[in-house]
């Protein structure tokens with residue numbers, strides 16, 4: 001962080017305030033958030049930090065120290081157009097805040113991150129949330145975490161063009177060290193579920209395949225779920241979306257659905273069920289049982305939801321053959337990125353070493369492996385010097 005402060009002082013000749021928002025791992029509950037379902041993410045100890053000061057004009061100067069690229073725009077622009085790069089997350093949040101009536105000031109923002117980009121660890125939600133926090137704090141606006149998460153999601157849906165659910169933004173705002181959050185994405189209620197890191201370690205294995213979700217299969221899957229819920233609602237009273245369909249009711253009416261839609265629905269409905277059971281098992285310390293649900297979740301994402309890819313499947317298969325692993329699955333939107341592995345603490349280092357080797361031998365690509373800790377949601381850093 002001192003590097004960020006120094007670089008900021010050099011460029012803008014001022015002492016900044018520092019805001020941060022973390023990346024996340026989703027322990028289980030994939031592609032359920034936009035179906036009003038359940039998810040179980042945790043914030044991780046990798047984050048995006050923004051150094052920020054006020055300006056006395058209406059300009060927003062943004063610079064990414066990580067990517068060594070910058071841009072300037074006017075905070076009052078009426079109809080900004082996305083550029084298709086990282087700056088859209090910043091600009092989108094500024095735009096939606098302004099559209100919702102928040103009176104922002106011009107600002108200098110310098111950004112750095114150690115969240116791997118495009119790796120399914122939610123680097124986009126982190127930059128959105130950190131931006132939202134920086135801009136509102138500089139303007140002395142107090143914003144509740146739920147509201148901030150909603151605005152950031154809206155920026156991603158409407159400005160970036162990715163119809164994501166609320167999970168990533170919400171956990172970036174509300175993460176807690178030592179816990180995952182069971183989120184009911186219908187009414188936005190959350191319950192903290194403790195993750196005992198003396199009993200299990202979170203290991204993330206990056207396949208190094210960059211996922212591209214915006215404007216792609218992600219939005220197609222979401223539309224397929226809406227179609228499925230629409231059809232099922234004709235047979236099952238009270239169905240607004242897939243959250244409302246129980247596994248038993250699904251069995252009764254699944255034959256009414258076209259085959260692809262049936263598979264998508266089967267994933268979401270079974271995954272919702274798995275999340276609730278998994279949260280209970282984690283609370284009870286049944287890590288073996290939790291691991292079995294991780295395996296089932298991955299299979300369902302691979303075969304029914306079809307958002308995995310060869311490299312993710314390979315990484316999961318390799319992990320399942322290693323000692324000391326409770327379970328392995330893809331995490332996040334899919335089509336590349338990371339797998340989440342739950343490992344016995346005493347086996348974690350060995351696991352990292354072995355899987356790195358095995359994946360390299362199988363694919364010719366050297367993966368990055370991160371042993372993570374659960375972490376606090378977004379906030380402001382106290383700058384001490």
Ligand code: GLA
Nearest residue numbers: 030031164165166167332333
């Ligand atoms: C991405 C989206 C989330 C969620 C996951 C899949 O990370 O941003 O809203 O849908 O994919 O679970």
